[in-house]
Structures are given as C-alpha cells and as structure tokens.
Amino acid sequence: xxSVTLEKVAKSYGSHKxxxxxxxxxxxxxxxxxxxxxxxxxSTLLRMIAGLEDITSGDxxxxxxxxxxxxxxxxxxxxxxxxxxxxPHMDVARNMSFGLRMQGNDxxxxxxxxxxxxxxxxxxxxLARLPKQLSGGQRQRVAIGRAIVRKPQVFLFDxxxxxxxxxxxxxxxxxxxxxxxxxxxxxIYVTHDQTEAMTLADRIVVLRDxxxxxxxxxxxxxxxxxxxxxxxxxxxPRMNFLAGRTENWADGLQxxxxxxxxxxxxxxxxxxxxxxxxxxxxxxxxxHLLAGKAAVGGFAITADVVEHLGATTYIYAGxxxxxxxxxxxxxxxxDTVGDQxxxxxxxxxxxxxxxxxxxxx
Amino acid sequence: MxxxxxTAFGFLAPYLLIFASFWLWPIIYSFYxxxxxxRRLPWTFNPKMTWGRVVQDPAFYNALENTLTILAIQVxxxxxxxxxxxxxxxxxxxxxxxxxxxAFFAPVVxxxxxxxxxFRLMFNTEFGVINKVIESVGLPPVEWFSNPDAAMAxxxxxxxxxxxxxxxxxxLAGLQSIPQDVYEAATLDRVSPRQQFLYITLPLLKPVxxxxxxxSVIGSMQLFAEPYLITNVGGPGGATETLGLYxxxxxxxxxxxGYASAVAYxxxxxxxxxxxxxxxxxxxxx
Ligand SMILES: Nc1ncnc2c1ncn2[C@@H]1O[C@H](COP(=O)(O)OP(=O)(O)O)[C@@H](O)[C@H]1O
Ligand SMILES: [Mg+2]
Numbered sequence: 128x129x130s131v132t133l134e135k136v137a138k139s140y141g142s143h144k145x146x147x148x149x150x151x152x153x154x155x156x157x158x159x160x161x162x163x164x165x166x167x168x169x170s171t172l173l174r175m176i177a178g179l180e181d182i183t184s185g186d187x188x189x190x191x192x193x194x195x196x197x198x199x200x201x202x203x204x205x206x207x208x209x210x211x212x213x214x215p216h217m218d219v220a221r222n223m224s225f226g227l228r229m230q231g232n233d234x235x236x237x238x239x240x241x242x243x244x245x246x247x248x249x250x251x252x253x254l255a256r257l258p259k260q261l262s263g264g265q266r267q268r269v270a271i272g273r274a275i276v277r278k279p280q281v282f283l284f285d286x287x288x289x290x291x292x293x294x295x296x297x298x299x300x301x302x303x304x305x306x307x308x309x310x311x312x313x314x315i316y317v318t319h320d321q322t323e324a325m326t327l328a329d330r331i332v333v334l335r336d337x338x339x340x341x342x343x344x345x346x347x348x349x350x351x352x353x354x355x356x357x358x359x360x361x362x363x364p365r366m367n368f369l370a371g372r373t374e375n376w377a378d379g380l381q382x383x384x385x386x387x388x389x390x391x392x393x394x395x396x397x398x399x400x401x402x403x404x405x406x407x408x409x410x411x412x413x414x415h416l417l418a419g420k421a422a423v424g425g426f427a428i429t430a431d432v433v434e435h436l437g438a439t440t441y442i443y444a445g446x447x448x449x450x451x452x453x454x455x456x457x458x459x460x461x462d463t464v465g466d467q468x469x470x471x472x473x474x475x476x477x478x479x480x481x482x483x484x485x486x487x488x
Numbered sequence: 489m490x491x492x493x494x495t496a497f498g499f500l501a502p503y504l505l506i507f508a509s510f511w512l513w514p515i516i517y518s519f520y521x522x523x524x525x526x527r528r529l530p531w532t533f534n535p536k537m538t539w540g541r542v543v544q545d546p547a548f549y550n551a552l553e554n555t556l557t558i559l560a561i562q563v564x565x566x567x568x569x570x571x572x573x574x575x576x577x578x579x580x581x582x583x584x585x586x587x588x589x590x591a592f593f594a595p596v597v598x599x600x601x602x603x604x605x606x607f608r609l610m611f612n613t614e615f616g617v618i619n620k621v622i623e624s625v626g627l628p629p630v631e632w633f634s635n636p637d638a639a640m641a642x643x644x645x646x647x648x649x650x651x652x653x654x655x656x657x658x659x660l661a662g663l664q665s666i667p668q669d670v671y672e673a674a675t676l677d678r679v680s681p682r683q684q685f686l687y688i689t690l691p692l693l694k695p696v697x698x699x700x701x702x703x704s705v706i707g708s709m710q711l712f713a714e715p716y717l718i719t720n721v722g723g724p725g726g727a728t729e730t731l732g733l734y735x736x737x738x739x740x741x742x743x744x745x746g747y748a749s750a751v752a753y754x755x756x757x758x759x760x761x762x763x764x765x766x767x768x769x770x771x772x773x774x
Contacts, residue, residue, distance in 0.1 A: 179672050200678035212669035216691045226677025229687070277677065 129190030136185035163334035205274035376400030415476035425471030570655035592653030604717030636727030662696030
C-alpha cells in the first residue's frame with residue numbers, strides 16, 4: 128500500500144486546458160473520492176494517476192516514487208472501469224489471472240490469488256463463465272477481482288457503479304466499503320454521485336471545471352463548505368440558496384434581509400461585519416429549515432409539490448422557478464399542495480456566500 | 489393472400505422476375521445439364537459423360553491441383569499480410585489515414601484488364617521492372633511466363649496484391665470494434681503490446697479473419713481473370729490452369745455445356761466443403 132501525491136498536475140488537450148494544476152496528498156490506506164459534475168475532469172485526473180493519460184505538467188508520486196514518466200504497468204496501480212473492460216473471450220478465472228500469467232507468475236501463486244479473490248467477491252460459482260454470461264453486478268465484481276489479484280499499491284475506480292441499477296448500486300457500494308476495510312488499501316474513487324462520495328469516502332475531493340474546489344471529510348464538506356458550488360453539490364436534496372441583502376452586524380451575527388421573502392431578517396454568524404446593503408446569498412439545507420410551530424417568527428411559503436417519503440416530507444415552494452425552495456420536514460405533519468407553511472432557518476445552520484459564490488465566514 | 493401482401497409482391501415482382509430468370513433458373517437448368525451429354529446433338533441423358541468424367545479427367549485434376557496450390561499458399565499469406573496491414577492502418581501514428589486506406593482498397597476497383605496488363609509489363613522477362621531489380625542484385629532473370637513455378641508464383645502475387653487491401657479493410661473494421669479500454673486494462677495488467685496482440689487482438693479478430701478466409705476460399709475456387717489475362721490462359725502448358733479457367737474452356741471453347749455444368753457443381757461443392765471445414769476448425773469451443 129502507498130500514498131499518492133499530486134503536485135501541480137495539469138492536463139491540456141492541445142490548447143484546451145482540462146486540469147489546471149491539482150495538488151493533493153492521498154494518505155496510505157485512505158479512501159478518497161473525486162466527485163463533481165460530468166466533464167469536470169475526474170476521469171482525466173484518475174487516468175493521469177494510472178498513467179493512461181500523459182501529464183502535461185506537474186508530478187505524480189506513488190509512495191516515495193515519482194511515477195510521472197513511468198508506464199502504467201510499473202506504477203503498481205489497478206483500475207476498475209465503468210465499462211468493466213473485461214477480456215470478452217476469457218472466462219472469469221482467466222480474466223483475473225491474465226496479467227499474472229502474462230508475466231510468468233508462479234502458477235500455484237496465481238491460482239491461490241484468483242481463488243482468494245473469488246472467495247472475497249463470491250465469484251466461486253462463476254469462474255468458468257464468459258463475461259457475456261454475467262450480469263452487470265457480477266461483471267463489476269470480476270473487474271474488481273482482477274484488480275485485487277494484482278495486489279496493487281493503489282486501487283483506482285472510475286464510476287464503477289454507474290452502469291448498475293439503483294438497488295445493485297447500493298449493494299456494491301457496501302461491498303466496496305467492506306473491501307476497503309478488509310484490504311486496508313489506498314483507493315481513489317471517481318463518481319458524479321454525491322451519495323456514493325458521502326458514504327464511501329474518508330475524504331472527498333470536489334472538482335469543478337478542472338480545479339479542485341475543496342478537499343475534506345464528508346461531514347466537513349457538508350457542514351462547512353468553502354463555496355456555494357460545494358455546498359450545492361454535497362447533500363441531497365440540494366441546499367437552498369436565497370437572495371439576501373446585508374443589514375447590521377452585532378455580537379458576531381450578521382443580519383441579512385431575504386429580499387424574495389418580504390425582507391425577513393435571518394442572522395448568520397460571521398467573524399466581522401459586512402458593509403450594509405451588499406448583495407449576498409444565504410445557503411440553508413432543506414433539513415435545516417424549521418417548519419410549522421417550530422418556526423416561530425419565520426416566513427410563510429406556499430407548498431407547490433409535497434413528497435411524503437414516510438420519515439421525511441419534502442415541501443417544494445416555487446417549484447416552477449429555476450431555484451425552488453425545498454423544506455425537509457420530519458415532524459410528521461400531513462401538508463398538502465397549496466398549504467401555507469411557516470419556515471425559519473435553524474440558528475447557526477445557514478451559510479453566507481458572496482456574489483462569486485465564495486463563503487463568507 | 490391479403491391485398492397488402494399482393495401490393496408488396498407487386499413491387500417486388502421486377503426483382504423476383506430477374507432473380508428467377510438470371511439466377512435461379514441457370515442454377516436449376518445447369519443441374520439438369522450436368523446429367524446430359526452435350527458433345528453432339530441431340531443432347532442425351534448420360535451422366536457417365538459428365539459426372540463420370542469429372543472423377544477421372546486428368547485435366548480436371550491438374551486444374552484442381554493448381555487451384556488448391558494457389559489457395560493453400562495465397563490465402564494464408566494474404567490473410568497474414570492483411571492483418572499486418574490492418575494493424576498498421578489502425579495505428580494512431582499513421583498520417584493521412586483516409587487516403588492510405590483508400591489506396592490499399594483501390595486495387596479492387598481497378599479493371600481486371602488494366603491491372604493484368606500492368607502486371608504483364610512489370611514481370612516481362614526482358615524489360616520488366618521486376619527482373620531489372622532481380623538482375624541488379626546479381627541474380628539471373630526469372631522466366632515469369634515460361635517457367636511453370638514462376639508463373640504460379642506470379643499468379644499468387646497478383647491475386648494477393650489485388651485482394652490484400654480489401655481483406656485488410658474488413659479486418660480493420662474488426663480491429664476498430666475491439667473496445668479501447670480492454671487494451672487499457674491489459675496495459676495496467678502489465679501485458680506487453682506483443683502479448684496484447686497475440687492474446688487479445690487475434691482471438692477477438694478470429695471471427696472476422698474466419699469470414700475473410702471463407703470469402704478468399706470461395707474467390708480462389710473461382711479464380712479466373714489472373715490465369716486468363718496474365719499467364720496466357722493458364723500457361724505455360726496448363727501450369728496455371730485453374731478450375732475456373734478449366735470450366736470456361738469446357739463451356740465456352742469446347743461448348744460442352746453438360747460436362748461444364750458437372751464441373752461447376754463440383755467446384756461449388758468443394759468450395760462449400762472447404763469453407764465448412766474452415767468454420768468447423770475455427771469454431772468457438774466454448
Ligand atoms: N481525448 C480528449 N480530447 C479532448 N478533450 C477531452 C478528451 N478527453 C476528455 N476531454 C475533455 O476533458 C474534460 C474532462 O473530461 P473527463 O475527465 O472525462 O470528465 P469527467 O470524468 O469528470 O466526466 C471534458 O471537458 C472533456 O470534454
Ligand atoms: Mg468520467
């Protein structure tokens with residue numbers, strides 16, 4: 128096992144810059160997830176670590192070794208692809224052993240490793256099948272098995288669950304988490320799905336347009352986002368963003384008038400006062416909005432859509448606008464469409480962002 | 489029949505008519521002919537003169553032997569070269585790919601007479617460029633048209649030149665259908681490019697190469713233009729006479745249509761048998 132270090136890693140396709148100098152240190156045995164919207168450069172960054180893409184500038188090290196100019200096979204990384212990338216003409220056992228056999232690895236050792244991986248991944252019954260005779264989940268397990276057999280320093284996953292249906296995705300997610308704790312291996316995992324990121328990661332790296340936006344543990348990102356982008360990307364349903372205007376500041380609390388909600392004042396902790404009359408954005412998660420009786424002194428919204436999930440009820444206001452307000456109610460209240468609901472941000476749970484989307488602390 | 493089907497058949501009728509009269513009917517009629525002695529009028533039912541003759545005619549066996557020799561040498565050599573060429577054409581290092589791909593495909597669209605004329609010129613014993621090159625390295629000139637073995641080699645080279653690009657394009661399509669990430673996975677598995685070619689590319693190309701093999705076998709069994717146009721109608725002395733040429737001689741020079749029909753059916757049967765054998769040997773054993 129080994130750490131992975133990126134230093135000012137950048138990638139361009141011709142004049143098109145895709146990664147703008149990424150710095151990152153993945154610790155030995157850590158599970159790091161790259162997350163971000165489609166096209167932000169997650170796969171490119173992962174493939175640069177694997178050696179499948181040239182690095183335009185900067186350096187990649189695995190353990191103590193600089194691998195920037197090393198061929199992929201020498202880097203000690205194994206990769207699991209979204210498309211599985213199994214060898215179509217080889218059965219499961221041969222898919223897993225192919226690399227070792229080609230290197231002339233001792234046959235008994237190869238067999239032992241394949242046997243071991245097939246136990247870990249419950250592939251014992253499938254060893255003689257061809258990939259086309261397997262389900263998506265089974266194929267992905269074979270692809271993971273092929274990675275395990277190599278005993279790599281670092282595991283790389285590129286959206287490994289994206290081709291699976293929702294139920295299987297949850298199941299495989301748990302399996303990957305179990306695998307990580309069993310192998311205690313360094314893993315870097317790419318996904319566009321924030322739920323996968325939140326559930327699997329020791330640390331999450333949020334990417335946006337080829338830049339690392341923020342790095343932190345799932346809860347750090349959830350509770351203390353640096354930017355509105357991270358705040359909006361992490362957490363489901365999405366954080367609400369309300370237009371505001373700064374008012375006075377006192378005792379560490381900045382008063383902000385919510386301009387679309389009758390200039391209702393909310394108080395958000397900040398270190399220093401902002402100039403009065405500034406345009407700002409107030410971010411507050413659906414689950415941090417008090418509703419009904421708890422929201423004394425709040426403001427009223429009209430429920431356009433109501434989703435009852437049992438434990439939680441989601442109320443959407445302004446559903447037709449581009450930025451609907453979502454409230455998550457867990458207090459067992461049977462709201463219906465058209466109801467007026469009083470809401471109020473929980474004290475200390477709302478965040479303030481400037482017009483560039485940067486957090487104001 | 490429902491009116492809708494009638495309309496459909498109405499539209500199909502011109503094609504079906506042409507198909508029946510120029511395709512189906514000759515097949516049926518030649519089968520009938522293959523039992524008829526057509527040496528003199530009136531034609532009489534006499535399979536001994538047709539099918540009986542096929543199995544014991546030394547000229548037929550000569551043509552068969554020549555054809556199988558060409559097939560056994562030319563087809564493997566050509567498919568080997570076509571595979572190499574396809575890999576080369578697929579390389580990302582190659583510039584002006586479209587143009588080069590067309591260039592290798594071009595022989596197929598060139599008229600047979602023109603291509604044969606060029607080969608005759610190039611291989612001309614006294615002033616052909618090939619012999620000039622051979623002589624320039626100090627070797628004696630090759631009698632391409634009067635030495636039986638040289639003539640055979642010439643036919644093999646000509647046929648290979650004409651069809652290698654065509655097969656390469658088919659194999660290229662097969663290459664391009666292999667997903668790139670399989671190679672990426674192999675690269676990460678520390679599988680060398682040579683091993684990737686042997687253990688991934690070739691096995692995955694097998695169905696395509698098998699397809700090319702069957703096409704080539706059928707083509708070789710019908711080989712006609714090259715021995716007719718390049719080596720002077722199967723010369724020297726029948727050394728390059730192929731089954732196609734022999735059939736042509738029997739039918740259109742000797743006007744012995746009954747015997748020619750029996751030969752034609754024999755060629756077709758052999759082609760089917762060899763192709764079936766190829767497919768059986770190359771079948772997926774899983
Ligand atoms: N081979 C390539 N040539 C040019 N641009 C590319 C190439 N591969 C990816 N890109 C661009 O790089 C960006 C990042 O791609 P990618 O890493 O695949 O994103 P993600 O995996 O986050 O969806 C995208 O804008 C994409 O269009
Ligand atoms: Mg991707």
